[in-house]
Amino acid sequence: xxxxxxxxxxxxxxxxxxxxxxxxxxxxxxxxxxxxxxxxxxxxxxxxxxxxxxxxxxxxxxxxxxxxxxxxxxxxxxxxxxxxxxxxxxxxxxxxxxxxxxxxxxxxxxxxxxxxxxxxxxxxxxxxxxxxxxxxxxxxxxxxxxxxxxxxxxxxxxxxxxxxxxxxxxxxxxxxxxxxxxxxxxxxxxxxxxxxxxxxxxxxxxxxxxxxxxxxxxxxxxxxxxxxxxxxxxxxxxxxxxxxxxxxxxx
Amino acid sequence: xxxxxxxxxxxxxxxxxxxxxxxxxxxxxxxxxxxxxxxxxxxxxxxxxxxxxxxxxxxxxxxxxxxxxxxxxxxxxxxxxxxxxxxxxxxxxxxxxxxxxxxxxxxxxxxxxxxxxxxxxxxxxxxxxxxxxxxxxxxxxxxxxxxxxxxxxxxxxxxxxxxxxxxxxxxxxxxxxxxxxxxxxxxxxxxxxxxxxxxxxxxxxxxxxxxxxxxxxxxxxxxxxxxxxxxxxxxxxxxxxxxx
Numbered sequence: 022x023x024x025x026x027x028x029x030x031x032x033x034x035x036x037x038x039x040x041x042x043x044x045x046x047x048x049x050x051x052x053x054x055x056x057x058x059x060x061x062x063x064x065x066x067x068x069x070x071x072x073x074x075x076x077x078x079x080x081x082x083x084x085x086x087x088x089x090x091x092x093x094x095x096x097x098x099x100x101x102x103x104x105x106x107x108x109x110x111x112x113x114x115x116x117x118x119x120x121x122x123x124x125x126x127x128x129x130x131x132x133x134x135x136x137x138x139x140x141x142x143x144x145x146x147x148x149x150x151x152x153x154x155x156x157x158x159x160x161x162x163x164x165x166x167x168x169x170x171x172x173x174x175x176x177x178x179x180x181x182x183x184x185x186x187x188x189x190x191x192x193x194x195x196x197x198x199x200x201x202x203x204x205x206x207x208x209x210x211x212x213x214x215x216x217x218x219x220x221x222x223x224x225x226x227x228x229x230x231x232x233x234x235x236x237x238x239x240x241x242x243x244x245x246x247x248x249x250x251x252x253x254x255x256x257x258x259x260x261x262x263x264x265x266x267x268x269x270x271x272x
Numbered sequence: 273x274x275x276x277x278x279x280x281x282x283x284x285x286x287x288x289x290x291x292x293x294x295x296x297x298x299x300x301x302x303x304x305x306x307x308x309x310x311x312x313x314x315x316x317x318x319x320x321x322x323x324x325x326x327x328x329x330x331x332x333x334x335x336x337x338x339x340x341x342x343x344x345x346x347x348x349x350x351x352x353x354x355x356x357x358x359x360x361x362x363x364x365x366x367x368x369x370x371x372x373x374x375x376x377x378x379x380x381x382x383x384x385x386x387x388x389x390x391x392x393x394x395x396x397x398x399x400x401x402x403x404x405x406x407x408x409x410x411x412x413x414x415x416x417x418x419x420x421x422x423x424x425x426x427x428x429x430x431x432x433x434x435x436x437x438x439x440x441x442x443x444x445x446x447x448x449x450x451x452x453x454x455x456x457x458x459x460x461x462x463x464x465x466x467x468x469x470x471x472x473x474x475x476x477x478x479x480x481x482x483x484x485x486x487x488x489x490x491x492x493x494x495x496x497x498x499x500x501x502x503x504x505x506x507x508x509x510x511x512x513x514x515x516x
Binding site for chain 2 (some may be wrong): 049061062064065068070073076077081082083084086090092148151152153155156157158159197231232233249264265266267270271272
């Protein structure tokens with residue numbers, strides 16, 4: 022009896038979930054990291070990522086909180102002021118001459134100024150920043166959806182698989198198109214109602230709310246769309262996984 | 273199957289029949305294999321979990337917690353500064369092994385629970401019989417424990433009532449609590465199942481409960497090993513390996 026109910030429950034939840042995945046055009050990249058590590062650790066990586074992605078096949082939003090939950094000032098961690106000369110010049114000019122190039126496998130590669138990004142339809146979300154170390158803080162982020170920015174460059178070409186974000190402090194990270202398409206995946210230029218402070222990643226930082234803090238890159242320099250993560254850093258998919266952290270940081 | 277607890281067989285069968293087919297209390301293949309896989313995965317989970325914790329050795333209640341936020345527990349108050357703790361722990365190693373061991377633990381645990389629900393192991397050997405569920409019986413067992421005396425009726429290898437209760441509480445209460453408080457800290461799983469955040473009242477509460485439950489489980493294992501030692505360490509460990 023209980024057997025029959027659980028089987029029915031399994032079918033009613035899993036079949037639409039799989040259907041949803043097929044409709045959103047998911048492929049291998051949705052379930053498996055760009056480079057699968059060896060042994061049991063690699064198998065666990067795939068299990069973690071596939072389970073997460075199956076459960077999130079409806080592109081559900083991460084929990085959004087109320088304004089009274091916001092941490093003000095928002096904590097800063099790691100790099101708070103890249104020493105990079107180009108970054109310092111942009112910062113001293115108030116990022117007036119800063120441009121974000123969108124290149125690679127897009128229909129019309131282009132550059133966007135901060136004002137152009139600010140003029141795009143914006144999304145504001147009060148979400149928890151969840152550091153893999155164990156701390157978490159809630160902030161109100163305002164920015165342009167990454168998907169919208171890529172559409173400003175004409176959208177991706179059929180071969181596109183990952184969006185790579187590069188930063189002024191030398192970080193780089195790849196994101197599969199499933200993560201890019203999520204409504205809360207935004208490039209934030211405002212935090213708690215004010216221009217994004219330098220310590221939190223001015224002029225622009227990425228928000229991927231369903232992954233840990235280290236995937237939320239600060240001090241954005243450029244965006245490129247690629248077919249494969251091979252040849253970028255050590256080829257594992259990003260700077261964090263190059264250092265041995267999980268590429269998929271949903272846990 | 274065929275592993276009736278002594279009390280059930282005594283109550284239902286005439287004495288003559290027990291000598292024909294004595295109640296088997298040997299550990300089944302499933303119990304033995306799952307026990308040792310479980311031990312290995314738990315050692316990794318504990319050790320890697322300590323590494324992860326040392327990198328951020330503070331605990332909070334609620335949804336948020338960060339350096340400077342009012343903490344429920346700070347390792348620094350116990351004499352180990354943030355920097356010293358961070359130097360001891362390696363969260364990269366910790367995270368890789370924690371989540372790998374968690375999958376081993378979960379799959380092994382599911383095999384164990386499903387198998388033993390199906391084989392009636394839980395019902396026959398771990399669910400206390402009616403005679404065992406009395407205040408007098410439990411009280412007598414408790415007195416025996418406190419006097420450091422092994423149960424006189426345990427010669428057949430059946431579990432004591434306190435033992436049964438602690439195993440059942442561990443398997444069906446503490447282990448699910450560990451798993452749920454673990455995934456309630458994950459940004460991915462909580463986006464899919466936001467009810468986890470409401471269940472515990474926030475991610476940081478879940479992290480704190482995860483840590484408290486870890487301490488409780490370590491204490492359980494200490495008592496478990498102590499009991500095994502009291503009952504004859506070599507014989508008991510051999511029976512969990514060979515089934516004899």
